[in-house]
Amino acid sequence: MGTRARGKIGESNTSFNDLPEEMAAFIFTKLPVKYLIRSTSVSKTWYSLIINPNFISSQITHSLSSCDQNAVLIIPTHLSHRNYCTLVSAETGYVFDKYEIPFTTKSGTLKFVDSVNGLVCVNDLRSSNTLYLWNPCLRKYKCIESTCFSADLFLDSGKRSSVIGLGFHERTNDYRVIRIVSCVDNKNVLVSKVVPKVEVFSLRMNEWREIQNPIGPRLSLFKFRKTVNSIMYGLSSSHPEKYSDEVGILSFDFNNEVFGQLKLPDDVRYCLGEIACFNLMKFEGSLCVCVFNKCVGGDINTHPFCIWLMRNEDGIISWTKRFNVVLDQFGFPCQLTKSGALIMISLTNSPVRSVISCNLKNLQCKYLGFDNSLDFKIKLPATVDTSFIESLVMHAGGDILLETP
Known part of the structure; x- marks a missing residue:
């Protein structure tokens, strides 16, 4: 040789x-x-x-395994207040990077939907008709304004309530968006006699298609959604502001496009009493339910949080109490970092809301230094993301979207 x-x-x-x-x-x-x-x-x-x-x-795969376990992507609600997202350490407050938002919405507001493999989905806070699929690292985005549905959808029966979710179709290596449109009355209560409409957008095919006769979301509204392992989960209720005995979890599997439903066990729902609130999170690769309450026993300075981890082994679902803590600060719990820090939006009587990180091991809370001056009428369950990673999704040179064979 x-x-x-x-x-x-x-x-x-x-x-x-x-x-x-x-x-x-x-x-x-x-x-x-x-x-x-x-x-x-x-x-x-x-x-x-x-x-x-x-x-x-x-x-x-490498980015998922090597990314910082404390990284939090903070998404602004008002673009006039801040037109960039910030990737920050929940442990130290150190700013890893800033990503300028290359688009604007009609109302100048953003609502974070979810992120999968570095692809972020957001929409106008005041309208779900226009969506944006955005890779902050590449400065590339796709605006989606189309739909399968007619403009007069549910016009005679009531107003529309839309739910958006982002997921991944593993077999075709395709990123997909689901939109569920339900009919609600003037009190925001679901009109059960009107079957919700469901459509799915394929990034690879660049088109929407309607799912005919969807089984699952007929009697419930999704709320506080989270996608875990290609399955979107959402707290469900026939009324968006009430849970009690009705609270459960709806799911949508992006791989087979099938809806599912499960009921939260009593020890999860009532672990903090009958007036507890709920939010969905992701931790250790599994779905979590965060149960929280503002006060216990009349002590307004104590704020208990219980976080339950769901396991699904061969179709058998079990729940384990992963964290049970009492904090001296209260905020709306948004997400958990991979290292186990609880990220919250402070709830105070001030018009300024702050992002707070709470270490659930030593119970130390850290102010991350990002304030949002917000209208109290605007709800804040989704201004942070702890799943964001750097990726090449949507990159194929120039402005061409990635297409796979």
Whole structure:
């Protein structure tokens, strides 16, 4: 076997391009996204490797395993107040990065829906008709204004209530958005005689399609949604402001497009009494239910939080109390970081709301330094994301959306 020619004595003419493709791809997965984008301009070989769907999947896998366990993406509600998102450490408050928001909504407000593999879904806080799929690291976004439904949907029966969710279809490597449109009366109570409409948007196909005769969301409204392992979960009730005995969890599997439903056990629902509130989160790769109350025993300075972890083993669902803490600060619990910090939006009598991180191990709370001056009529369950990672989703060079075979 011949040897490679050499230049000066002791010098080799070998280069990075001489590495086996598998080795080159492995090295590239370690690079931050901004350097990967620059690398696509170096050569056609590097460009082809980096935009390959298999490489993008490998980069996502590496990013999921190596991302900072305390990272929190803070999304502004009013674009006039702040037109960028901030990636910050829940432990130290250190700002990792800032991502300018490259679009604006009609009302100038944003509502965070969810994120999957670095792809963020947001919509106008005052309207769910216009959606944005956005990769902050790439500064690329797609505005979705279309729908399968007619403009006069439910016009004669009542007003519309829309639910949006983001998920991943594993078999086709496709990111999808679900929209469930229900009919509610003037008191925001579900009109049960009117069957909700369901449509799914495919990023890969760039189109909506309606799911005919959906079984599942007929008698309930989704609230406080979270996608875990390609399944969107949502607290359900026939009335958006009341739970009591009605509270349960609806689900939508993006892989088979089937709805499911399960009831919360009594020890989960009533662990803090009958007037407790709920929110859905993700922790340790599983769905969590956070049960919280403002006060116990008349002591307004104590704020208990119970976090239950759901396990699904061969179709058998079980619940384990993962955290049971009492904090001296109260806020609306938004999400858990991968390290177990509870991220909350402070609820005070001031028009300024702050993002707070609470370490559930030592019960220390940290003010992250991000204030939002907000209208009290605007609810704040979704202004932070603890699942965000750097990825190449939506990148295929130029402005072309990634298409996989």
